[in-house]
Amino acid sequence: MANWKKLCALDDIPRLGSRVVKSAKGDIAVFRTADDEVFALHDKCPHKGGPLSQGFVAGKVVTCPMHSWKIQLESGAADAPDVGCARSFAVKLEGDTVWISL
Amino acid sequence: MKKQKLVMVGNGMAGCRTLEELLKLAPDLYEITVFGAEPHPNYNRILLSPVLAGEMTLPDIVLNDLDWYRDNGIALHTGKQVTKIDRKARKVIAVDGTEASYDRLLLATGSSPFILPVPGKDLPGVIAYRDIADTEAMIEAAKHHSHAVVIGAGLLGLEAANGLKLRGMDVTVVHLADWIMERQLDKTAADLLQKSLENKGLKFLLGKQTAELVAGESGRVAAICFKDNSGIPADLVVMAVGIRPNTALAESAGIRCERGIVVDDTLQTYDPKIYAVGECVAHRGIAYGLVAPLFEQAKVCANHLAQMGIGRYSGSVTSTKLKVTGIDVFSAGNFMGGEGMEEIVLADPSGGIYKKLIIQGDLLAGAVLYGDTADGAWYFQLLKDKQNIAEIRDHLMFGSHHVGDVGHAGQVKAATMPDTAEVCGCNGVCKGDIVRAIKTHGLFTVEDVRKHTKASSSCGSCTGLVEQLLASTVGGAYQPSDSKNKPVCGCTDHTHGEVRAAIRDQHLLNIPDTLRALDWKTPNGCASCRPALNYYLISSWPKEAEDDPQSRFINERAHANIQKDGTFSVVPRMWGGLTTPNELRVIADVAEKYQVPTVKMTGGARIDLLGIKKSDLPNVWADLGVAGLVSGHAYGKSIRTVKTCVGAEHCRFGTQLSMSMGVKLEKMLFGMWAPHKVKLAVSGCPRNCAEAGIKDIGVIGVDSGYELYIAGNGGIKTEIAMFMCKVNTDSEVLEYSGSFLQLYREEAYYLERTCHYVARVGLDYVKANVVEDATRRNELYERLLYSLQDYEDPWAAAVAQPVARREYEKLEVPA
Ligand code: SRM
Ligand SMILES: Cc1cc2nc3c(=O)[nH]c(=O)nc-3n(C[C@H](O)[C@H](O)[C@H](O)COP(=O)(O)OP(=O)(O)OC[C@H]3O[C@@H](n4cnc5c(N)ncnc54)[C@H](O)[C@@H]3O)c2cc1C
Numbered sequence A: 001m002a003n004w005k006k007l008c009a010l011d012d013i014p015r016l017g018s019r020v021v022k023s024a025k026g027d028i029a030v031f032r033t034a035d036d037e038v039f040a041l042h043d044k045c046p047h048k049g050g051p052l053s054q055g056f057v058a059g060k061v062v063t064c065p066m067h068s069w070k071i072q073l074e075s076g077a078a079d080a081p082d083v084g085c086a087r088s089f090a091v092k093l094e095g096d097t098v099w100i101s102l
Numbered sequence B: 001m002k003k004q005k006l007v008m009v010g011n012g013m014a015g016c017r018t019l020e021e022l023l024k025l026a027p028d029l030y031e032i033t034v035f036g037a038e039p040h041p042n043y044n045r046i047l048l049s050p051v052l053a054g055e056m057t058l059p060d061i062v063l064n065d066l067d068w069y070r071d072n073g074i075a076l077h078t079g080k081q082v083t084k085i086d087r088k089a090r091k092v093i094a095v096d097g098t099e100a101s102y103d104r105l106l107l108a109t110g111s112s113p114f115i116l117p118v119p120g121k122d123l124p125g126v127i128a129y130r131d132i133a134d135t136e137a138m139i140e141a142a143k144h145h146s147h148a149v150v151i152g153a154g155l156l157g158l159e160a161a162n163g164l165k166l167r168g169m170d171v172t173v174v175h176l177a178d179w180i181m182e183r184q185l186d187k188t189a190a191d192l193l194q195k196s197l198e199n200k201g202l203k204f205l206l207g208k209q210t211a212e213l214v215a216g217e218s219g220r221v222a223a224i225c226f227k228d229n230s231g232i233p234a235d236l237v238v239m240a241v242g243i244r245p246n247t248a249l250a251e252s253a254g255i256r257c258e259r260g261i262v263v264d265d266t267l268q269t270y271d272p273k274i275y276a277v278g279e280c281v282a283h284r285g286i287a288y289g290l291v292a293p294l295f296e297q298a299k300v301c302a303n304h305l306a307q308m309g310i311g312r313y314s315g316s317v318t319s320t321k322l323k324v325t326g327i328d329v330f331s332a333g334n335f336m337g338g339e340g341m342e343e344i345v346l347a348d349p350s351g352g353i354y355k356k357l358i359i360q361g362d363l364l365a366g367a368v369l370y371g372d373t374a375d376g377a378w379y380f381q382l383l384k385d386k387q388n389i390a391e392i393r394d395h396l397m398f399g400s401h402h403v404g405d406v407g408h409a410g411q412v413k414a415a416t417m418p419d420t421a422e423v424c425g426c427n428g429v430c431k432g433d434i435v436r437a438i439k440t441h442g443l444f445t446v447e448d449v450r451k452h453t454k455a456s457s458s459c460g461s462c463t464g465l466v467e468q469l470l471a472s473t474v475g476g477a478y479q480p481s482d483s484k485n486k487p488v489c490g491c492t493d494h495t496h497g498e499v500r501a502a503i504r505d506q507h508l509l510n511i512p513d514t515l516r517a518l519d520w521k522t523p524n525g526c527a528s529c530r531p532a533l534n535y536y537l538i539s540s541w542p543k544e545a546e547d548d549p550q551s552r553f554i555n556e557r558a559h560a561n562i563q564k565d566g567t568f569s570v571v572p573r574m575w576g577g578l579t580t581p582n583e584l585r586v587i588a589d590v591a592e593k594y595q596v597p598t599v600k601m602t603g604g605a606r607i608d609l610l611g612i613k614k615s616d617l618p619n620v621w622a623d624l625g626v627a628g629l630v631s632g633h634a635y636g637k638s639i640r641t642v643k644t645c646v647g648a649e650h651c652r653f654g655t656q657l658s659m660s661m662g663v664k665l666e667k668m669l670f671g672m673w674a675p676h677k678v679k680l681a682v683s684g685c686p687r688n689c690a691e692a693g694i695k696d697i698g699v700i701g702v703d704s705g706y707e708l709y710i711a712g713n714g715g716i717k718t719e720i721a722m723f724m725c726k727v728n729t730d731s732e733v734l735e736y737s738g739s740f741l742q743l744y745r746e747e748a749y750y751l752e753r754t755c756h757y758v759a760r761v762g763l764d765y766v767k768a769n770v771v772e773d774a775t776r777r778n779e780l781y782e783r784l785l786y787s788l789q790d791y792e793d794p795w796a797a798a799v800a801q802p803v804a805r806r807e808y809e810k811l812e813v814p815a
């Protein structure tokens, strides 16, 4: 069952940027798009484990800082021709508060 | 709105490429109907040769399968030749009576092989080489017959002969001219080629004119007779003596045709409702027979069909490459020379190498390469771009690699590399992977190969090798990238130059406004364009434009270099390579306190602390800051280091105070963002212990002052810095260096190092601005100083601002 936990204020995450969240499941990257949508992915690129949180956000895609794989924020899937998937986590925005469910 | 009707006649490479381009631009504008005489969807005609040679199969070479037509809502009529265009009623009629009406008509009927008008030309066993049916006929004939004769030793003929030989036939190539491929090669190169083809078992009869093809008992062709009354057995005859544009349909509808269907620069025929592309057209009197120009036409034509109305086709320079595995031949432009032309020739017949360059004035006019075609793509680019070669003329023949792309030692001949040889050292991509991708995905450009295989997508030093593989796999269909007019990235059609100009002219100050003003296709750009835009903004409008951290790569955002394990490295600045006991002590303390796993001297003569956790960065900087240590910008497209030698301060040969000169330069340039990184060096005498010869700016002390060198590079491809001028005083060193760097900062495209920028604009241009024009120099210098004024150390800033520090802290989920 969804077990929502309050994470932070929306403004704690830069627009077109991210924050890293420490968790028992390892580091999680929480992203914020230009339209203030939020997404969360395991902070490990499916290629060679690069920290996606340090990547480059445009639209709903993050480009990994290591070798530029493009990862879809919604699904965690890598864009073709690359193949792989980063685990995604449930996050939501209520008012100005970001919630996460692990 | 009701869709308009577009009908295309001819379902081949040029036509389908036009549709692809059109669908990209205006997916919903037209209801599209396609007629093709062949019973197949669009396939890659140029790969018929590898199919014949047994290297590929027919299903491999389909470019647009039936699903593609369906998915794009295109009504496809295969196996239906169009026999009539009714221009009044605006409809076309096919051989079986099928009709289709149009608002716009696109003719892409290609060409037909020319058949020699000799007796016996219609006998069974006499064919041309153009389509799948011909290829299948040849494969079938090779199973049952043994004597093949190919008439015509052009590209097509030789590829046919090679394929038939590989399929076990005894093959003779008959040719009218005195040497083979006379339209692409000069005699010397042709003789070398002939010899290596003979080594593969082909036979040649040159200077022979065909008189008659003679039938045998079965009624099938059995022999070929020549005008000189000699003859040889032949149970398969392949005519490869040239092509004729298919203009009959257009002509019958009264559309103006000369050598082909006449079109203007927008690919429109004399009837404005009717467009034409491909081998069937004559543009400015030329009918092309290779794919690359047709694709350029397709792009322009699509643009006009999409009613965008920009783009003109102004003709193409073509290059050719024979697709016979293991043999490297390349030619481009005018290779026979002529009046007012000069030749540079390198001939090593026993080594199997021959190269000829034709030069006209300061331009390369043509090239023929045999045996080693490594530089074919480079020459073709020089030719296409009409680049002035005066400055590189003395080493032109030795190619772009003569100073060495490192990391590909000895691998210059793509054709002879084994499939398992690694081409891209960064991404571990082998030759076999690349060739397979080119063939199975129908790729024609380096960008496409990069997308599909990752080859050459990192450091780029293998780009030349990838170009070669592309050229040898797809022959003349290889399209070198348009280096001058390349769009910034897939998010826009604007070039770097246009974007820079717009930012300047429209006084744009932030990324969202820029994206809007320039009609960007994506809402936030991408990882390629946003860093470029950010740099253009801050360099055009210093202190006015917004510097957007989210448009910078992580290293510049975090003011440290990210490492493979996600930790960071910290390189404090050591002005001119100088340090003090106190600085060293503080560095040592930091290394202990934060358990830095590696402490290393960099190649830039300073200390690197590697393996620091991101969350520790602000604390590390705060501790370093106590000793006055500031950011070394080892992470930025910015000023990096100014290396110095000991110089006249200590050295017995020193003529100038190189250490203090270096420190002055580095202090002046502190905080300078640039299109790429910028490195300087100052040596105290021509012994040049600071290696100033491979720096963006190299300063060499001489007794009477300093010599200034610019545009060197010690990286992927070593470039020796070029002499710019001699100056007398330290302040002149600052002024001339500063104004050159400002020129580079204002005009270079993002990720162009100084060597690339100067190669583009020319050393003379730089001298005219920086050396010869004192007013201009002064203005540039002033602008540089203005934009660097009051620059604050980013480390100190991050330490001081709680908001900036947030970037380095992790959040926690409450239990
Ligand atoms: C640390 C250092 C290697 C060392 O341990 O010595 C280094 C490390 C890197 N170099 Fe370098 N380069 C270092 C000196 C050099 C030098 C030598 C020099 O500066 O005198 C060169 C050749 C000189 C030149 O640039 O002309 C050099 C040519 C490159 C290149 C090729 C540049 C080119 O234009 O061809 C790259 C790739 C790039 O920039 O795109 C590169 C890229 C890199 C990157 C940033 C790769 C990356 O993107 O992660 C490396 C970062 C490692 C890290 O995490 O710290 N590094 N690199 C040196 C830091 C010098 C400094 O104090 O700032
Ligand atoms: C064996 C071979 C190897 C080649 N190798 C290379 C190479 O290495 N590099 C290179 O650049 N080029 C190469 N070429 C040339 C290249 O294939 C052509 O330049 C290119 O295919 C021309 O494209 P197109 O669309 O103009 O014509 P095509 O691809 O020929 O397409 C025209 C189509 O229109 C159809 N058609 C004609 N009239 C009608 C009508 N009235 N109604 C309906 N349909 C009609 C034809 O059947 C044909 O399918 C090679 C060609 C061959 C045959």
Ligand code: SF4
Pocket (backbone or CB within 6 Å): none
């Ligand atoms: S430090 Fe430079 S040369 Fe060494 S691996 Fe990294 S990029 Fe390559």
Ligand code: FES
Pocket (backbone or CB within 6 Å): A045, A046, A047, A048, A049, A050, A064, A065, A066, A067, A068, A069
């Ligand atoms: S680790 Fe992400 S692209 Fe390589």
